[in-house]
Amino acid sequence: MRLGVLGKTDKLMTVGSGRESFTADIPIMKIRGVVVIPGSTFKGVLRRSAMKVSPLLNIKNCFDFGLTFPCATTRSGGVCPVCKVFGLSGEDTSPLQVTDLRYVKSEEEALRLWRERMLVPLGDENPTITRLVRIRIDDSTQTSAEGALFESEALPPGTLFYGEIRLSRALLKKAGVDVNEASRLVLAALADLSYERIGRGGLMTFKVVGSEGIPEDEESKMLLDMLVKRW
Secondary structure: OEEEEEEEEOOOEOOEOOOOOOOOOEOEOEEOOEEEEOHHHHHHHHHHHHHHHHHHHOOOOHHHHOOOOOOEHHHHOOOOHHHHHHOOEOOOOOOEEEOOEEEEOOHHHHHHHHHOOOOOOOOOOOOOOEEEEEEEEEOOOOEEEEEEEEEEEEEOOOOEEEEEEEEOHHHHHHHOOOHHHHHHHHHHHHHHHHHOOEOOOEOEEEEEEEEEOOOOOHHHHHHHHHHHOOO
16 A cells, blocks of 8 residues: 655644754754655654544554553564554564655645655755744743743744655565555544644644555545545
8 A cells, every 4th residue: 555645734843853053952854954754753643643543443552452552572462453553662664664754845746756656855945944932931930941042943834745655465464454454544543643743743734645555445435535635
């Protein structure tokens, strides 16, 4: 299964990093100077969303087995379906893989990347970056702390990012996970991402701009149709 996803920031958003330079106290994540939302960040938020929506799909998660999230093969034998899809602690590979999310100027550009099967090559263009000056508050006095001013970088609302999600049928079969169940879980988690915080309190809405190999069950088709028509 392959999904091309387009995310749009709904409010000011910072996905911070170790600083490449000293241009801001809290800089936005960049790779060779280009703004990016790391695939690891995106996958982590998607996984958290999947844990939340799994009961609605009658899919068990770590907590149903009395386990600590995420469950590890050494503790649980890998019984949690969510962790089987997203990866178990202590294992090198997982059925679900995601790319970094890279800035695009339009939905048309995202569609071109999807059609050309480009795994989002690193370009040299960046979105607009807003620089914010904030005041740090001392918790004990509820007043501004000494050296309280700090600067952060943020992406403005409406900034677009494109990336891909892939599910390996072979690895799902090896993990003993039903393909239809995994598809529903990932699509429902993607739909729920509008309510999950990304980075430092940011919010994004995601839609699907391209899909391949989606199971034909009614729930998967309904979820996909909703994600295609997201905005």
